[in-house]
Amino acid sequence: MNISLTTTSLRLSNQVDWFDDTLYKQVISHGYRNIDWSHIPDEWLLYLFLHEEPTLGKKRKMNTLKEYFRDIRHFLSYIHDKDSSVRRIHHEELAHYQLQLTEQGYKSMTLRRKTAVVKSFLSFLYRKGIIQEDLTRSMKQIAVEKEDLVNRDFYEEEVQALLDYFKKHNWFMYTMLFVLVSTGLRIQELSSAKWSGVYYHPEVNLYFITVVGKRDKVREVPLFEEVLEALTEFRSRRGFHSTLEDDGTALFPKPNGDAYHYKYLSNEFTNQINHLANTFSFIKRRIDMEKQMKNEGKSIKFKITPHTCRHYTAAYYLAKGADLKAIQNLLDHESSSTTDNYLRRTRKFHEHAAVKIGGQFMKNNQ
Structure with missing residues (x-):
């Protein structure tokens, strides 16, 4: 990367690695106030934004950088099509940009992002x-609208049916499903977790796994005995020992001990379940409902994904008496409102007027 800094300008070569922070460090060293920003192309303003750390010592992850890069390049492209610059854009043009996004068919959650x-x-x-x-x-x-959010309902009968099936036919899926529904782990967290992170806590008589979640936050997640047994059997079938020591392998390892990429696990999980549409009516119903919603121009999704399991975990712990704060901490939600949204449909049905009168209508009036 060829970079030249003077007191009035910033000159760069056309071949720049957008995710290399060399330029950013030079700008910080030189000082923003010493640069004439009127002559700096909008794209380099984007570059500087990408490498601005919101929290000192905590860099944005590469996936976040790429997402920001894509969204802002799209925004700058809109501005440049109008022969303008981000430094000359008018308030009305911003309003029109948002309107254009809506007209292009982006869903509410994407528009919000x-x-x-x-x-x-x-x-x-x-x-x-x-x-x-x-x-x-x-x-x-x-x-x-809450009704436009993904429908993450996952019922105990469905979970049990899938666990029973996979235990007989697919130990890989049995283990992954069992871990996800019992821990509430994100699929990224399952992918990156290490076997060395498992330990026994004698004071509470439970096993735990230490994981690193969003915002690089470390938390302890319980591994119930039967779940740990499934993991141990899965690892044994792949040639790994069950003793709790650091052998350098992933918690949920490939045959060579390395970690799976979370996208592979996510896709494999959803595909394996969808393949059972002819075996389980609730899976076929979910697939059909999602197709119907799509044909009606609605964004509600019904398929079972790894994230669906987190919603099941929240509902399970609620039914067992855990309070909202405890569930929030278990799932690593930054806001309690996120946890509340997870439990919205569970509460909606439990508090439904029809539930108060039982399963029959006229008989209750006789």
């Missing part, structure tokens, strides 16, 4: 004095 990323970018430019006005004030909030 794209809006949040663009807002963050514009706020960064305003804080650094690169633009002189807080343009985010004119951007509208994106409402996401």
Whole structure:
């Protein structure tokens, strides 16, 4: 990367690795106030934003960088099509950009994400004095109706039926499903977890696994005895020992001991369950309902995915008497409102008026 800094300008070669922070470090060393930003292309403002650390010492993950890069490049492309620059954009153009996104058919959750990323970018430019006005004030909030969220219902009868089937026919799926529904682990967390992270806590008589979740937050997740037995059997079938020591292998290992990529696990999990549509009516019903929703232009999804298991875990612990805060901590939710949304449909049915009168209607009036 060829970079030249002067007191008035910033010059770069056309061949730049967008995710290399060399330029960013030089700008920080040189000082934002010593650069004439009026001559800096919008794309390099994007580059600087990507490498601005919201929290000192905590870098954005590569997946986040790529997502931000894609969304802001799309935004800048819109601006450039109007022969404008991010430093000359008008409030009305921002409103029109959001309207255009809506017309392009993006769903509410995607619109919310794209809006949040663009807002963050514009706020960064305003804080650094690169633009002189807080343009985010004119951007509208994106409402996401609860009914438009993914339907993550997963019932105990369904979970048990799948566990029984996979225990006989597919130990790989049996183990993964059992771990996911009992722990509430994200699929990324299962993928990255290490066997060395498993330990026994004598004071509470439980096994735990130490995992690193979102925001690089470390937490302890319980591994119930029967779940640990399934994991141990899975590892044994792949030639790994069951003693709790650091052998360098993943908790849920490939045959060579390495970790699976979380995307592979996620796709394999969903595909294996969908292949049972002719075996279990509830799977076929979910697939049919999702197709129907799509044909009606609705975004509700019904298929069983690894994330569906986290919703089951939340509902399971609620039924066992755990309070909202405890479930929030178990699932590593930053906000209690997220946990509350997980339990929304469970509470909706439990509190439904029809439940109060039982399974029959006229008989209760006789």
